[in-house]
Amino acid sequence: MLTLYYSKGTSAIAPHILLEEVGADYAVHEVPIAKGAHQEPAYLEINPKARVPALMTPNGVITENPAILTYIAATHPQAHLLPDTPFERAQADALNAYICATMHVAFAHLQRGARWADGEQAHAAMKAKVADNIADCASVIEAHHLKGPWAMGDHYTICDAYLTLPPRWMAKVGVDLAAYPKLKAHHEAMLHRPATLAVMAIHGL
Ligand SMILES: N[C@@H](CCC(=O)N[C@@H](CS)C(=O)NCC(=O)O)C(=O)O
CATH class of the missing domain: 1.20.1050.10 (Glutathione S-transferase Yfyf (Class Pi); Chain A, domain 2)
Structure with a gap:
């Protein structure tokens, strides 16, 4: 199971779309930036950089959009979302x-x-x-x-x-x-x- 930590309207839109594209088994956890939720201790334990998105995976947390997108694609190879060569x-x-x-x-x-x-x-x-x-x-x-x-x-x-x-x-x-x-x-x-x-x-x- 994957959990996407996101705030509405942010760059978390990108991995969110990809999770939908691959039909991933995932949950979402909203971290509203406007309310400062990304600065709260509970979220800083997930992402000490105080940014969204973050993706909780069975192996731990991944941050940074390019890494998250690559991880989603690599763990759902049937969707062929990474170039071959x-x-x-x-x-x-x-x-x-x-x-x-x-x-x-x-x-x-x-x-x-x-x-x-x-x-x-x-x-x-x-x-x-x-x-x-x-x-x-x-x-x-x-x-x-x-x-x-x-x-x-x-x-x-x-x-x-x-x-x-x-x-x-x-x-x-x-x-x-x-x-x-x-x-x-x-x-x-x-x-x-x-x-x-x-x-x-x-x-x-
Ligand atoms: N390099 C990071 C940037 C993440 C980032 O800056 N996210 C923004 C939302 S789009 C954020 O969390 N902003 C809160 C802040 O800057 O305090 C990534 O690509 O994941």
Whole structure:
């Protein structure tokens, strides 16, 4: 049995979608960030980094979206969500690393500037850069990481669940998805999948 620790509307949407896609036997445990639940001792025992998502597995806790997505796919091989060849696997890892370590971090500068600098002026300066940085990240994904129709080409993989997040970040900072035809088509295709729709409903989206 797996347990996904999540907060509604966060990046936990990605592993949540993948758990639905593979038909996993899983439970959910809500950790509402807005109420500070991710900072409470009970949750810090699950994830000392005070972030969601986290996935409790029979072997212990996994944190970090790319690792969680890979674990779900690797433990449900019948769903074929990991590319077969070493090169394609590395390409998938590259996209997931980019979403996690560059685009998500760029988006975090909107609300979490205090992690990088002190003072209102510094936070305002960081916020002012977020839309441009998110647009740059979207351009990189559009040009180099999204083969179409799915991220890795003809087959849905772990990257596709993670790619549900960039359009959400883009919308929040006013970057027009229509300017990125492959990302837009991907987003629309995702919204036709029952797993995506089920998770969006749970997250109140
Ligand atoms: N690198 C982590 C980032 C996780 C993360 O930042 N999650 C956000 C929600 S999308 C969070 O927990 N925010 C609470 C906070 O920053 O205090 C991952 O990919 O799992």
